[in-house]
Amino acid sequence: MNNLNSEIHTSRRPLATIERPKKLKILVVDDEPDNLDLLYRTFRRDFNVLKADSGMNALEVLAAEGEVAVIISDQRMPEMKGTEFLSKTVPQFPDTVRIILTGFTDIEDLVEAINAGQVYKYITKPWDPGELKAVVQRAAETYDLLKQRTEELRRANAQMALLTVLVGVTQAAHSLDETLTPIATAFSDSFDADGCILQLIEENTLVATQGSYSPEGKLNNWLDQDSLTREAIATGKMQVSLNVAKDAKLAGVTHYQDNNVQAHLVIPITYRNDMLGVLSLQWQQPCSLREDELTLIHLSAELVAIALTSSRCHQTKM
Incomplete structure (x- = not known):
């Protein structure tokens, strides 16, 4: 029976769907207070907006709040560039969609980040609010689709694990x-x-x-x-x-x-x-x-x- 007990925990993932808040969470990161406030005001009606003024603070916010649907990060920040910060979020939050804001032509950094799957899109400063809203809305829809597919796969694995355990119990x-x-x-x-x-x-x-x-x-x-x-x-x-x-x-x-x-x-x-x-x-x-x-x-x-x-x-x- 010990082997059965070890199999039980191979796929812990809800088959029941827990009710979730209507507004998705997004995180905006910028070291300039005016830009940070503008980003917050732009999205607060449609999303639950979290703020951080540096990459390090943003990592602390994520540690406390958990997964967010979209991260919008400035590229040029002291101590940690936006692409570096975003790369640190990929292992724990692979489904989160990441957007970079940049006022500079950091092509090498951006291309590397995009090719590595760390950045969904980059927006140049100064941004057009309508364009940025449209991009973030598409990003949120992409996140929803990714979560749906991920949950379907995990659900199938969980179902198989449950049936395997029950058959094993019956036999052993x-x-x-x-x-x-x-x-x-x-x-x-x-x-x-x-x-x-x-x-x-x-x-x-x-x-x-x-x-x-x-x-x-x-x-x-x-x-x-x-x-x-x-x-x-x-x-x-x-x-x-x-x-x-x-x-x-x-x-x-x-x-x-x-x-x-x-x-x-x-x-x-x-x-x-x-x-x-x-x-x-x-x-x-x-x-x-x-x-x-x-x-x-x-x-x-x-x-x-x-x-x-x-x-x-x-x-x-x-």
């Missing part, structure tokens, strides 16, 4: 208890959940046997108090609330607030009309699920049912 598990935590871990990783519980059921009642996983460590189990879990057991159908705060049927349910759970999905694990358990996925932010994700969940739940049934049969024979 020697006891029922051994299967539960690896399965919970695999689901948590694949769907970027903040918590996952796989709890067994006997005669349509939750029993103590369970496996759970949370990236943060300890995870409270309140499924026996939960109306979504009761509904899943009663109907044999998946129950989901992807924005608990706006869900009228969960108004006043304290265990969601107490455990900072803002989205919850409960999947019955059933084999030939025999309910074996429930799988609970929990997120600390509202989220949404696409049709292909729901299909993967149904397929994975069927594999979990096979894994649990196989482990039970093996245990009975022993």
Whole structure:
């Protein structure tokens, strides 16, 4: 089982789509205060604009704020040129689109940066505000497309990793208890959940046997108090609330607030009309699920049912 646990963490990437701010973040970098202020005012209505007055400060902003869609940087700055600064951002933020502003003809630096994929476009000073806006808008659209393609690839890898783990558990598990935590871990990783519980059921009642996983460590189990879990057991159908705060049927349910759970999905694990358990996925932010994700969940739940049934049969024979 140790090999299975090592496989589980090969592709940690959300299949669930976390709700994001409407405005993309961009970073503007210029050592001249007037230019920096002008860039900020030019884009503040359409973007969440971050500012930095040097390459070093810009790296600190990125370290604190994380990835941005577009970076607009002056080329001629003291201590660190714009192209040098941008090159330092490529390894950590490969999808970010980079634009250089230059009042000089630093052709060699610019050509090298463009050829190395570090610069999307360069704009000469003084720039035309309309032209610059159009360039940045296209850059933002390019970023969105890159993110979409990157996420599709990572999603496919995550799906394959999840299915591989479930098949492996089915083939290698020697006891029922051994299967539960690896399965919970695999689901948590694949769907970027903040918590996952796989709890067994006997005669349509939750029993103590369970496996759970949370990236943060300890995870409270309140499924026996939960109306979504009761509904899943009663109907044999998946129950989901992807924005608990706006869900009228969960108004006043304290265990969601107490455990900072803002989205919850409960999947019955059933084999030939025999309910074996429930799988609970929990997120600390509202989220949404696409049709292909729901299909993967149904397929994975069927594999979990096979894994649990196989482990039970093996245990009975022993």
